Amino acid sequence: MMPNWICCNSCFHPPAADRRLAVTTCGHIICQNCFQKGKQGECLICKAQCQVSPLTDKSGPEVKGPLL
Numbered sequence: 001m002m003p004n005w006i007c008c009n010s011c012f013h014p015p016a017a018d019r020r021l022a023v024t025t026c027g028h029i030i031c032q033n034c035f036q037k038g039k040q041g042e043c044l045i046c047k048a049q050c051q052v053s054p055l056t057d058k059s060g061p062e063v064k065g066p067l068l
């Protein structure tokens, strides 16, 4: 089950207009801010090779298609 409160798994900030959250294919939630600090295609949390899909209000946990 997805909790209502979702925050970045790295910096623990909640989403904001300038801090969009994304979900990685390895299942971590990371904000744009932290993602840009990490390497492209690598999860900042678990260092796995991953792709990131934007997490929006509409899509929720069911994001469609790899992005970025």
Ligand SMILES: [Zn+2]
Residues within 6 Å of the ligand: 008, 009, 010, 011, 012, 013, 030, 031, 032, 033, 034, 035
């Ligand atoms: Zn973050």
Ligand SMILES: [Zn+2]
Residues within 6 Å of the ligand: 024, 026, 027, 028, 043, 044, 045, 046, 047, 048, 050
């Ligand atoms: Zn990860």
